[in-house]
Every structure is written in C-alpha cells, then in structure tokens.
Amino acid sequence: MELVQAVESPGMETKRLSLFERYLTLWVALCMGAGVLIGQAAPELVSSLRGAEIGQGSHINLPIAVLIWLMIVPMMMKVEFAAVRDVGKRPVGLLITLFVNWVVKPFSMAFLAWLFFRYLFAAWISPSEADQYIAGTIILAAAPCTAMVFVWSYLTDGDPAYTLVQVAVNDLIMLVLFLPIVGWLVSGASSLAVPFDVLLYSVAVFIVIPLIAGAGLRLWLVRRNGARWMEEQLLPRFAPVTIAALLLTLICIFAFQAQNILGKTVHVVLVAIPILLQVYLNAGLTYGLMHHWRVPHSIAAPAALIGASNFFELAVATAIALFGPESGAALATVVGVLVEVPAMLSVCSMCNHTRQWFNWEVACEGTRVIPLYR
Numbered sequence: 001m002e003l004v005q006a007v008e009s010p011g012m013e014t015k016r017l018s019l020f021e022r023y024l025t026l027w028v029a030l031c032m033g034a035g036v037l038i039g040q041a042a043p044e045l046v047s048s049l050r051g052a053e054i055g056q057g058s059h060i061n062l063p064i065a066v067l068i069w070l071m072i073v074p075m076m077m078k079v080e081f082a083a084v085r086d087v088g089k090r091p092v093g094l095l096i097t098l099f100v101n102w103v104v105k106p107f108s109m110a111f112l113a114w115l116f117f118r119y120l121f122a123a124w125i126s127p128s129e130a131d132q133y134i135a136g137t138i139i140l141a142a143a144p145c146t147a148m149v150f151v152w153s154y155l156t157d158g159d160p161a162y163t164l165v166q167v168a169v170n171d172l173i174m175l176v177l178f179l180p181i182v183g184w185l186v187s188g189a190s191s192l193a194v195p196f197d198v199l200l201y202s203v204a205v206f207i208v209i210p211l212i213a214g215a216g217l218r219l220w221l222v223r224r225n226g227a228r229w230m231e232e233q234l235l236p237r238f239a240p241v242t243i244a245a246l247l248l249t250l251i252c253i254f255a256f257q258a259q260n261i262l263g264k265t266v267h268v269v270l271v272a273i274p275i276l277l278q279v280y281l282n283a284g285l286t287y288g289l290m291h292h293w294r295v296p297h298s299i300a301a302p303a304a305l306i307g308a309s310n311f312f313e314l315a316v317a318t319a320i321a322l323f324g325p326e327s328g329a330a331l332a333t334v335v336g337v338l339v340e341v342p343a344m345l346s347v348c349s350m351c352n353h354t355r356q357w358f359n360w361e362v363a364c365e366g367t368r369v370i371p372l373y374r
Contacts, residue, residue: 027247028246028247028250028341028342028345029342031247031248031250031251031254032250032251032254032338033254034251034254035250035251035252035253035254035255035256035258036254036255036258036261036262037258038251038255038258039254039255039256039257039258039259040258040259040262043259046255046256046258049061049063049252049255049256050256054201054205055201060201060202060205060317061252061256061317063252064249064252064253065205065206067245067246067248067249067252068205068206068210068245068249069209069210069213070241070242070244070245071148071150071151071242071245071246071249072150072206072210072211072214073210073213073214073217074214074235074238074239074241074242076150076164076210076211076213076214076215076218077214077217077218077221077230077235077238090162090295090299092293092295093162093166093290093295093296093299093300093303094162094165094166094169096286096289096290096293096295096303097166097170097286097303097306097307098169098170098173099289100282100285100286100289100303100307101144101170101173101306101307102144102173102177102181104282104285104307105141105142105144105278105282105307106138106141106142106181106182106185107185108141108278108281108282109137109138109140109141109142109274109275109278110134110137110138110141110185112137112274112277112278113133113134113137113138113274114134115274116270116273116274117129117130117133117134117274118130118134121270124266124267124270125267125270129267129328131328132323132327132328132329132331132332133267133271133328133329133331133332134186135186135319135322135323135328135329135332136271136315136319136323136327136328136329136330136331136332136333136336137271137274137275137332137336138182138185138186139182139186139315139318139319139329139332139333140275140310140312140315140332140333140336141278141310142177142178142181142182142185143174143178143310143311143312143314143315143318144170144174144306144309144310144311145167145305145306145309145310145311145312148246148309148312148344149163149166149167149302149305149306149309150163150167151242151243151246152302152305152306152309152344152347152348153301153302153305154239154242155345155348155352156297156301156302156305156348156351156352157297157298157301157352158298158299158301158302159296159298159299159302162298162299162302163302163306164211166302166303166306167306170306174311202311202314202317202318206311206314218230221234246341250337250341253312253316253334253337254334254337254338257330257331257334260330260331260334261331261334261338264331267328267331268331268335268338271331271332271335272335272338272339275332275335275336275339275340276339276343279308279309279339279340279343279344279347280308280343280347282307282308283304283305283307283308283347283350284304285307286300286303286304286306286307286308287300287301287303287304287351290303290304291357291358294358295358296358297351297355297357297358300351300358301348301351301352301355304347304351305344305347305348305351308343308344308347309340309344310336310340312333312336312337312340315333315336316330316333316334316337318333319332319333
C-alpha cells in the first residue's frame, strides 16, 4: 500500500515571492560588493567589528551571531513542535539527507579539491597554497548547513517541522563526526587539529539559542494572542527582517575578508569552481533520490538545499581558529559563502519551477492525493 497525503484542489493559494525576494540574487551581489568596499574604505571600523567575539577565544563574531539570530528565530517561531513527532512516520527524507551529508558530501569535496588544486590548477596554485585550499574546502563541506536552511526552506515552501528535524539530527551527528572526518580527510594536506570548543560554541550560538528563543516566543505568544493571530498577523511581518539579516550578514563577512579577497582575485575564481561543482552535484543527487522515493516536495526541496549548502559560520570560524584570518583555508571558506548564496538561490528557483514533478496524482473522489512513499 502507498501512504498518501491529501492536498487542496489545483486552485489552492500558494506563497508568492515579493518583488524584493524575487530579485534577491541582485541584492546579494550588491551586498557582497558593498562589504568589500566597506572593508577597503573603513579598515579600522571593520577590524573593531571583526574583533567583537562572544566570549574570549570563542572565534564567534558577535555582530554575525546577532544577525543569525534575527534570521533563525522567526523561522523557529513558525514551527509547530507537536508536528515534529510525525517525522518518524516519514523517515525516508531524513535518511536521504543524512546519506548525502555524511557519506557523499565531505568525501566528494575532498576528491574534487585534490583533483583541482593538486593537478588541474597546479600551474596557478603552489603546493602550499593547495594544502590550504584543500583544508578550507573540506572544513566547509564537513559542516552541513544549519542556520540558512530555514531561509531556503521558507523560499521553497518547505515543511518547517521536518526541516527542523533534519537540521537537529545533522547537528547531533556533527558533534560526533565533524572532528574525525575533517581530521582524517585533511591529514594528507596539513597537521590539522580542530578545536572542539569552537564547534560546541558555534552549535550553541547558531542553533541552540535561537531554537530555544523561537520555541519560547511561540509558546508565549500563542497563549497570549492565539495561533491564528500569530500565523496571520505577526509572522508575516518578520519576512523582511529575515532577508535583511541575511544581506547584512553577507556585508559583514565580505567586509571582514576584503583584503584577502582582493589580494587573490584569481585564486578566488579557481577555488569557486570545485565548490560550485560540488553544490550542484549534491543538490541534484538529493533531489533525484527524493523524487525516486516519492518524498513530498515540501521535504525534498529543503533537503536538496541542505545537501548543497554548508554551515559557513562554523567553517569560517574553524578555519580562522586553525590557520588565521589571512590564511588560504580561511579564504576558501569565504569563497564558499561567495558561491553558496547565489547558488542556493538558483537551486531554490529550480525546486520551485519543478514542483510539478512531485505531483503523483491519483483520482480519489475529486480530491488530489499525493503518494508519499512507495
């Protein structure tokens, strides 16, 4: 037998992107450029902001942490946590996500980095620089996306409860596997020792705090004003805040790394190539497996984006902690941010334009039903 999910008629209302959201790629590009310009024009201000950390030695930047909270807390407030219990009834989407993130992704990135930096780009990159770029890209790939997933899920009408579980399980696995995977894959390139406290601080700051804040605010506001008021009046007002926080985060990151980016423009382009290839490889693989197993689009689209994107806040912090802010490893993680956001927007667009691929229609008394799994 097939499990099915009833949906509304073809005339049902779907979320429409605003004019601002529709041209988000343009705003992202402008913010990246603005960040580099600010980094050049106001180096003292940027240095002061970059030095503001949450706790001495944590390597977690305070301004970026606040902006991440502004992105995630509204998304967490949308989650009906009672629905999380139902995820266990639909495990296929979660299993595919974990397979791509922990079996395919770090190892495919390590292979692509080795192939491109050691051989294909050997004429432009020295062996020592190749070591750094390999290390940086592996650190990037070994940290599955967390914070930004909720933005991508929103843009593709993803299931927020299922997305939360996918992120939470990835975070738990990351606490165990991040250190050994990165250490083993990078061992041929450098004597890497990933500081465990950086990982713990990052997960706590970027996931645990906004999760607790979002859940607490939702519970309090629903009790005070009712679920309907919250869903129809309050939450829609947060959409501009989330997008604005994303853009300001990009400005900060590129302002912090302006000198590094401008000083090695050719290397930025070269590093971007294998990262971009890996993004589309993992997004396509995840989306294809979801389609093969007839997982609903509201789960498949966020999963494809999770498979393609990275926890760049953790990756940047780890690379800087290990190799320094001006290192090739740090530059590689920042190039990951440069590539990731526009690439994720293109994957969002692809998922939204292929939504009909997931409509396995079965006639059932005039109501459309979609088989969830075989």
